[in-house]
Amino acid sequence: MTNNAELGSGAKVEEKLFQNRYLVDAGRPHISIHPHERPSKALLSMIHTCPAGCYSLNDKSQVEVAVDGCVECGTCRVVTAKTGEIEWNYPRGGFGVLYKFG
Amino acid sequence: MIEDRFDAIVVGAGPSGNAAAYTMAKEGLKVLQLERGEYPGSKNVQGAILYANALEKIIPDFRDDAPLERHVIEQRIWTMDDSSYVGMHYRSNDFNEEQPNRYTIIRAQFDKWFSRKVREAGAILLCETTVKELLRDSHGRVIGVRTDRADGTVFADVVVLAEGVNGLVGERSGLRPVVSSDSVALAVKEMHFLPREVIEARFNLQGNEGVVIEAMGTITAGMTGTAFLYTNQESISVGIGCIVSDFEGTDQTPYGLLEAFKSHPTIKPLLEGSECKEYAAHLIPEGGYSAIPELYGDGWVVVGDAGQFVNAVHREGSNLAMTTGRIAGETITWLKRRRDAPTKANLSEYKRRLDATFVMKDMKKYRKIPQFLHGTKQVFGLYPQLISQAAQTWFRVDGTDKRSKEKEILRSFRKARTLPGLVGDAFKLVRAWR
Numbered sequence: 001m002t003n004n005a006e007l008g009s010g011a012k013v014e015e016k017l018f019q020n021r022y023l024v025d026a027g028r029p030h031i032s033i034h035p036h037e038r039p040s041k042a043l044l045s046m047i048h049t050c051p052a053g054c055y056s057l058n059d060k061s062q063v064e065v066a067v068d069g070c071v072e073c074g075t076c077r078v079v080t081a082k083t084g085e086i087e088w089n090y091p092r093g094g095f096g097v098l099y100k101f102g
Numbered sequence: 103m104i105e106d107r108f109d110a111i112v113v114g115a116g117p118s119g120n121a122a123a124y125t126m127a128k129e130g131l132k133v134l135q136l137e138r139g140e141y142p143g144s145k146n147v148q149g150a151i152l153y154a155n156a157l158e159k160i161i162p163d164f165r166d167d168a169p170l171e172r173h174v175i176e177q178r179i180w181t182m183d184d185s186s187y188v189g190m191h192y193r194s195n196d197f198n199e200e201q202p203n204r205y206t207i208i209r210a211q212f213d214k215w216f217s218r219k220v221r222e223a224g225a226i227l228l229c230e231t232t233v234k235e236l237l238r239d240s241h242g243r244v245i246g247v248r249t250d251r252a253d254g255t256v257f258a259d260v261v262v263l264a265e266g267v268n269g270l271v272g273e274r275s276g277l278r279p280v281v282s283s284d285s286v287a288l289a290v291k292e293m294h295f296l297p298r299e300v301i302e303a304r305f306n307l308q309g310n311e312g313v314v315i316e317a318m319g320t321i322t323a324g325m326t327g328t329a330f331l332y333t334n335q336e337s338i339s340v341g342i343g344c345i346v347s348d349f350e351g352t353d354q355t356p357y358g359l360l361e362a363f364k365s366h367p368t369i370k371p372l373l374e375g376s377e378c379k380e381y382a383a384h385l386i387p388e389g390g391y392s393a394i395p396e397l398y399g400d401g402w403v404v405v406g407d408a409g410q411f412v413n414a415v416h417r418e419g420s421n422l423a424m425t426t427g428r429i430a431g432e433t434i435t436w437l438k439r440r441r442d443a444p445t446k447a448n449l450s451e452y453k454r455r456l457d458a459t460f461v462m463k464d465m466k467k468y469r470k471i472p473q474f475l476h477g478t479k480q481v482f483g484l485y486p487q488l489i490s491q492a493a494q495t496w497f498r499v500d501g502t503d504k505r506s507k508e509k510e511i512l513r514s515f516r517k518a519r520t521l522p523g524l525v526g527d528a529f530k531l532v533r534a535w536r
Contacts, residue, residue, distance in 0.1 A: 011355065011357045011358045011360070011361035013355070013357045013381075016292070016357060016378075016381035017381060019378060019379055019380050019381055020380060020381060020382075023140070041350070042350065045349065045350040048349070048352075048353050048354065048355045049288070049346070049349040049350065049355070049356070051288060051290045051355075051356040051357060051383035052383065053355075053357075071381075071382060071383045071384075072145060072268070073268070073288060073383040073384050073385055074267070074268035074385055075288050075346055075383075075385060077268070077280075078280065078281055078282070078283050078286060078346055078385070079283050079346060079350065081280040081282075081283075088270075089270070090138055090232045090270060091138075091232075092232060092250055093138050093229070093230035093231045093232040093249070093250055093251070094138075094139070094140045094229070094230030096145070097144075097145065098139070098140055098144045099143065099144055099145065099146065099147065099209075099210050099380065099382055100210055100379070100380055101208050101209070101210050101211075101293045101337075101379070101380050101382075102143055102144075102146045102147045102148065102150075102208065102209035102210040102213070102382060
C-alpha cells in the first residue's frame with residue numbers, strides 16, 4: 001500500500017501560484033519577520049505550513065519571507081501570535097491576491 | 103474621504119457583511135460598506151455551498167438572477183484509507199424541487215452579485231479600502247473607522263465588523279483575542295475545469311443537478327481535518343483543510359496534502375483531464391461555541407467568520423454568516439426606529455435574537471465536538487483504516503465462512519484500539535454530539 005501523503009510531498013507550489021492573479025505592491029511587503037538569531041519552532045513550521053511557500057531558511061539558519069505569492073490566509077499570523085516574530089498587515093486596499101473564483 | 107456621517111459602516115463585503123448592509127439599506131438606513139479587495143469576493147474563498155434558506159430570508163427571489171452553479175441532489179460522506187473509501191451516499195429526486203435547498207456556487211461571482219443587490223438597496227460600497235482601526239470617543243464608544251485612504255476617517259453610529267476569520271480590526275482594537283492556532287483550520291482549494299457533459303457523465307447528473315463529497319481519513323496524514331469535492335457547472339472545486347496547530351507537529355505541506363488527495367485512486371478519475379485555473383487558501387473558524395468572542399459593545403457588533411460562526415460538523419458557515427449579518431442589520435434598524443442609541447446594552451438585543459435562531463442552538467449543541475475531534479485523532483486515521491479493512495473482509499469472497507469473518511472484524515477493532523478504547527471513544531462521541 002502506498003502512502004498517499006508521501007505522493008504529494010513533491011508538489012510544486014510555484015506551479016499552483018502561477019494560476020493566480022495578483023497585484024503586487026512592489027517595495028511594500030505586507031509581512032515582515034523581525035530580525036532574529038534563532039527562529040522559534042512556530043516560525044520554522046511556517047516553512048512547510050505556509051500554503052504559498054513564502055517562507056524559507058537562509059544560509060544563516062534564519063527564516064525569510066517573500067510575500068509575492070502570498071494568498072493572505074493569515075496562517076503565519078496565527079501561528080506566530082505568541083512569539084511575536086512577524087509583523088502582519090493587510091496589503092494596501094486593492095493590492096495582493098485577486099481571486100477569480102475563490 | 104467621505105464627509106457624511108453614516109447610520110452604519112460595514113467592514114467587509116462577504117456574505118455576513120452583505121447580509122447586514124443589505125438588510126439595513128433596504129430599510130432606508132444610510133450605510134457605507136468598506137472592502138479591501140478590488141471587487142467583493144476578490145479576497146474570499148469557500149468550497150462553496152450556498153444554503154438557500156438563509157439567503158431566502160434576505161432576498162426571497164434570489165434564484166431569478168443569482169449566479170448559481172448546480173443544485174445538490176446527492177451528498178457523499180466518505181471515510182478513506184490509502185486505497186479505498188467507505189461511503190454514505192444520499193441521493194434523492196426530491197432535491198429536484200422547484201426551489202432547491204442547496205447549491206454549489208463560485209464565491210467571486212456570487213459575492214459580486216450579492217454586492218450589486220446591496221448597492222441597489224442603497225448602500226455605498228467603497229472597494230480597495232482597508233480599514234486600519236476603529237475610532238472611539240473619550241468614553242471608549244466606537245464612532246467610526248480609519249481607513250488607508252488619504253483623509254480616510256469616516257464616522258457612523260455603529261460599526262458592523264464583517265471582516266472575516268482573519269479580522270485584524272477587531273483584534274487590534276482589543277474587541278477579541280487573536281484566534282488561536284487550534285481553533286482555525288487552514289484549507290487549500292483548486293478549481294478544475296472540465297466540459298459540463300464530462301462532469302455530468304462522471305457524476306451521473308442531468309441538467310443542473312450536482313454532487314458534493316465530504317471526506318475524512320488517512321488523507322489528512324493523522325491531522326484533524328477533512329477534504330471535499332464539489333461539482334459546479336463546468337468546474338470541480340477540490341480542497342482539503344486541517345487544524346493549523348496540527349501542521350506544526352508535522353512536515354506536511356497543505357499543497358502536498360491536496361496533491362495526495364487528488365492522486366487518490368478514487369479521486370483521480372473524477373478529475374482526469376481537467377485544467378486547474380486557480381489555487382486558493384483560507385482559514386476556517388473551527389473553534390466552535392467556546393471560541394465565539396464578545397459579539398457586541400458600544401457602537402459595534404461582530405458577524406460571520408469574525409465571530410467564529412461555523413458549524414464544523416455540518417460544514418455550514420455561509421448560512422451562519424448571512425443569518426448573523428441579517429440579524430445584526432435588523433437589530434440596528436430596530437434600534438434606529440425606536441431612536442435608541444447603539445449602546446452595548448441596546449445592542450445586546452442582537453445576541454438575544456441570535457440565541458433564538460438555529461445559529462446559536464447549533465453552535466451550542468456541538469460545543470464539545472472541536473475538543474473531541476482534536477483529542478481523538480483515531481477518527482482521522484485508525485478508524486477509517488479499520489472500517490475499510492472491515493468492509494473488505496466482509497465483501498471479499500474467499501472461502502472463509504461468514505462467522506469467522508465477523509470474528510476477524512471484531513478482533514481487528516479490539517486489537518487496534520482495545521475494548522475500553524473503543525467504548526471510551528464511542529462514549530466521548532455520544533457526549534459531544536447530544
